[in-house]
Amino acid sequence: MSPILFFRFIGLRLKSLFTLSFLLINFAVFADSKEHFSVDLPLVAEHIKVLASDKFAxxxxxxxxxxxxxxxxxxxxxxxxxxxxxxNRVGESSLGHYYQAVPMAQITPNPNIMLKIGDLSLQSGADFTARTEQISEKIELDNTPLVFVGYGINAPEYNWNDYANVDVKGKTVIVLVNDPGFATQDPEIFTGNAMTYYGRWTYKYEEAARQGAKAVLIVHETAPAAYPWSVVESSNTGSKYTLVDASDNASKLPIMGWLQLAATEDIFEQSGLDYQVLKKQALSKRFRAVTLKQNVNLTLKNEISHATSHNVIAKIxxxxxxxxxxxxxxxxxxxxxxxxxxxxxxxxxxxxxxxxxxxxxxxxxxxxxxxxxxxxxxxxxxxxxxxxxxxxxxxxxxxxxxxxxxxxxxxxxxxxxxxxxxxxxxxxxxxxxxxxxxxxxxxxxxxxxxxxxxxxxxxxxxxxxxxxxxxxxxxxxxxxxxxxxxxxxxxxxxxxxxxxxxxxxxxxxxxxxxxxxxxxxxxxxxxxxxxxxxxxxxxxxxxxxxxxxxx
Structure with a gap:
């Protein structure tokens, strides 16, 4: 074999070996990657265990x-x-680029509050909850008139307005949870059994604020609320947090409350009314708000602190x-x-x-x-x-x-x-x-x-x-x-x-x-x-x- 052919032969062998090595390495990398594509349940379990440990409180x-x-x-x-x-790095931590600052106010109400309606004295936690998102150390309901406004919904597309022909500015309103579709199970009323946004408690507070109300008390019933009173109590007592706007949330509803069903029935009975009867009447778009001829008193004292929480964000x-x-x-x-x-x-x-x-x-x-x-x-x-x-x-x-x-x-x-x-x-x-x-x-x-x-x-x-x-x-x-x-x-x-x-x-x-x-x-x-x-x-x-x- 000539020297030229010999070196060509050696070169081809080396090239083949290099190609084979390259393919083997890449196959190994791909095979290793394929393993990484599978869900690692022990790792998931460890993450849950750590995050849900008492250490993380x-x-x-x-x-x-x-x-x-x-x-x-x-x-x-x-x-x-x-x-x-x-x-933009958040804070001094080397991990600052993974954080998004969420400026918030922490509002901690005094737990020893009492809601007085007429001759009734209701206990916080047991009978009602009350909180606010306004940045205020003291909010009072001082003999505010009490009005029942059915579901508290104003929905033009459904030709429904529970606030028609009533002025609730500065008043306390009682509203029903969920929307009329759930109570009737009629798909022609709202969307029937499926809740619309009009049924959410967040909407009830938002609409009442637009109407100028001073406070809202949502009547809790487990089926339409979809959770027991214990969830209402744990979610609406103790320290709560809110974003803060330039007006210290002045446009927010002053008092955001819930009422136990039994307490609600007592309130209506004190007014000479039957809650269950009025609840049925509220299923009609012809329903009009009812003044309960009672006044509401409540003093909500809050400790306010401002702090920054964080979202965690990472990208591919x-x-x-x-x-x-x-x-x-x-x-x-x-x-x-x-x-x-x-x-x-x-x-x-x-x-x-x-x-x-x-x-x-x-x-x-x-x-x-x-x-x-x-x-x-x-x-x-x-x-x-x-x-x-x-x-x-x-x-x-x-x-x-x-x-x-x-x-x-x-x-x-x-x-x-x-x-x-x-x-x-x-x-x-x-x-x-x-x-x-x-x-x-x-x-x-x-x-x-x-x-x-x-x-x-x-x-x-x-x-x-x-x-x-x-x-x-x-x-x-x-x-x-x-x-x-x-x-x-x-x-x-x-x-x-x-x-x-x-x-x-x-x-x-x-x-x-x-x-x-x-x-x-x-x-x-x-x-x-x-x-x-x-x-x-x-x-x-x-x-x-x-x-x-x-x-």
Whole structure:
């Protein structure tokens, strides 16, 4: 063999060996990545266990529990090589780019308050709750007239106005929870069994404020409210938080209250009226408000402090459309620790929502592994919101667009409580015919040989009760993934918003695995798409989206 042929032969052999080595190395990397694409349930369990531990003290906003939580989340994102999504560092921490400041006021009412209506003296917690979002150390109801305004709804599109022909300025109003559709089960009245936003307690307060009322007392009944009185009490007593506007929230309702059913019946009886009769009359659009001929007295004294809580935000940057964002969210907070005469009670919130928060971390890990193999075209943003439990505060701040404009938000996948038990053959869909995100849900669910199951309790209005709703009001389509009580009937009765919501080694986490896989599929699909999901049903949400997309 000639020297030239010999060296050519050696060169070809070396080239072949190099090519083979290159292929083997890349196959090994790909195989390793494939392993990283699988849900790591022990890791998910560890995240839940840590976040729901007593050390984190119930993850209350503006507490040491918050400091531990946001550092834990930011550190985990950083270890996965996601970058902090805030271009401006928050605070002195090296993790500051992972935080979004949420300036809030903490309002702590004096628990020893009494509501006096006529000759009745009602006890705080047992008979009623009262709080405010106004930044005021003292708010008084001084002989304010009392008026029953039915459902407290003003809805022109349904030709319904409970405030017609009555002036409630400076008065206290009693309103019914939910909307008339639930009480009648008539699909021709509002949307029948499915709650509209007019049925939410947030709307009741907003509308009463627009009408000039001084206070609202919502009558609690378990079926239309969708939760027992214990949830009302735990959610509306103790320290509460609020965003603060330039007027110290002067436009907010001064007193936001709830009434126990028995106390309500006593109030009406004292006025010579039958509550149950008037409640039925309120089901007609011809109903007119009834003055109860009694005065209300209450002094609400508050301790006010201003502090800053934090959302945690991290991103995977898209390769082609880096300024178009798929959002994956879950609130990190719970109720913290409450002091009682018999000792501290820690509300660890393991399912609600340490499980959802752990879900975002695991989705971030899987999606980052996929991104390293084949980069996504769009960016994916992971957001862990603060202060969801006290009124969607963190998501409201994020929805203002200081980090990302709403016109750049493609869609949101929001997790608020996962199925920590066994796998099921369905996925719950909240709302029906709302947006094209439902089509993406159906397609991904079919791949798992599961079926989409409509929310069996649409009367609960869950679509209006989690962080995605803050974005929906700005026009961003979303999906809510929530399994509170669906696979564990005991959960709502004995664990939801109670100290018993603790981590358990008995959980199989089968449902967590299949739902994370489903959400990863939807997120990945949209991250490699040029589509912008739209709203289907005519609404303010749809209008806001159309305005954004036209920009």
């Amino acid at each position: 119930g993850r209350g906003p503006l507490t040491q529990g918050e400091a531990l939580t946001i550092e834990y989340l930011a550190t985990e994102y950083q270890k996965m090589e996601l970058v902090g999504a805030n271009p 940057e898209g390769s082609k459309y880096p300024n178009e964002y798929l959002l994956v969210g879950a609130h990190w907070d719970h109720f913290g620790t409450k002091k009682t005469p018999s000792g501290d009670i820690i509300y660890n919130g393991a399912v609600d929502n340490a499980s959802g928060t752990a879900g975002t971390l695991e989705m971030a890990r899987i999606l980052m592994a996929k991104h390293k193999v084949t980069p996504f075209e769009r960016s994916i943003l992971f957001i862990n919101f603060t202060a969801e439990e006290t009124g969607l505060i963190g998501s409201e701040q994020f929805s203002k667009g200081e980090i990302i404009a709403t016109q750049d938000m493609v869609a949101l996948v929001n997790i608020d409580g996962m199925n920590v038990l066994d796998e099921v053959d369905y996925i719950l869909q909240y709302g029906d015919g709302l947006s094209e995100m439902e089509d993406y849900l159906a397609a991904a669910t079919a791949k798992q040989n599961r079926k989409v199951k409509l929310d069996p309790r649409p009367q609960n209005g869950l679509f209006f009760r989690s962080d995605h709703f803050s974005m929906a009001k700005q026009g961003v389509p979303s999906l809510l993934f929530m399994s509170l009580g669906d696979t564990d009937p005991d959960y709502i009765a004995h664990k939801y918003h109670k100290a018993a919501d603790d981590y358990s080694t008995d959980w199989s986490l089968g449902g967590v695995k299949q739902d994370i896989e489903l959400m990863v599929d939807i997120t990945e699909t949209l991250a490699n798409s040029s589509e912008w999901p739209k709203w289907k049903m005519p609404s303010d949400f749809k209008t806001a989206r159309e305005v954004d997309l036209a920009k």
